[in-house]
Amino acid sequence: MPAWLFALLAAAFVLYTDDYVIAGVLPEIARDLHVSEAYAGQLVTIFSLTVAVAAPIAGVTLARVSRRYLLTAAFVIFIAANLVAATTTSFGLLVALRIVAALAAAASTPAVFAFAAERAPESHIGRYVAVVALGVTGSIAAGVPIGTWIGGHYGWRTTFVSMAVGGVAALAFLLATLPRQGHKGGGEVPTVREQLRALTSAPVSLGLLANCVLMTGSMMMLTYMAPYLAAVSEDGVDQRAIAFSLSGFAGIICIWAGGKATDRWGPDRALVIGIGIFTGIMAVLGLLWFVRPVPFSVLLVVGTIWGGMAFWNSPAIQTRLYLLAGPVAAQALALNTSSTYLGVSLGGAIGGLTLGSLGAGLLPAVAAVLGLSALALLALAIAASKKTPSGAEVVAEY
16 A cells, blocks of 8 residues: 555544544643633534534535645644644633634545545555544544543643644655645546535435434444443443443454455445444343343443444445545545534434433433434435436536
């Protein structure tokens, strides 16, 4: 595999670590800037919502900009925002800087995945996308713990400095390896009207909605997995930490396996299998509630399978959109970034309401219903792709 593919992996690793790492240093930020932890936690919410709103807008308006130039500008802004954040004494200014960093991530994250798909051999698109997606799982498994450790020992400001240093390293890697041609084949970029019509076609839009619903169910369960495990098992925090760790490593393995399955079977079949297994695991977790306390070994096996399948779907989702959208693939991937972040936000909200009103035992049931809903939406998207024009065909009509 080419060196530039691993530069894209490094870029994704830095961008996603920057989003998640704030959660690990919230107590220090809150104490130093004299705000409550709940108030400081809105830094995470603001970042996610900014990416969700800005990604599709950036995808459409920056479609004519070379990927190389776009990534360079975005990382320069990203680095500057983190460096200034490390020096600020104002919480309001820190919020503004997180918005700036989120705008840089919104512009560059879809471009990272689009570049990988554009340059991949036709039989290896899923695997190339999976390599870049390893940066996402890597940020959870390694980036966030490292950033949290740095912040805990040397102060939260050092965490921001570390993110800026990571941004410099990723940018240098990108500039040293990325081909200078910005778009595959150098073709014309569709007009805004053409882009919007293609992106709202049923095969694309229903697939995006399916991803949002799936992410809502998956992140709802991930966010509130600790309360569920504490209620269903008699094991302590150390055992829960092991369960989370194994789930993360399973995610790294399955994101690569999902990419290979996408190339071998096609994205539709890979998605049906992945969403189906996720829904089945949620059903099993729901049934285990009625036989609690559950042995830790059982929860470990079930949780590890679930953690892996939660990431299996990512290469298939993005490959499917890339193949369907054609000339507007980058914009479709930007919308996918938006739907993913929206799903994360909705997962936290719906999971919190479920936990507070119905209890931890019904969390898997709600997640399973969302999984079934995602399967139904995917089935509609697949059927629509056989009956109506895809994004590529819509653009071609012009």
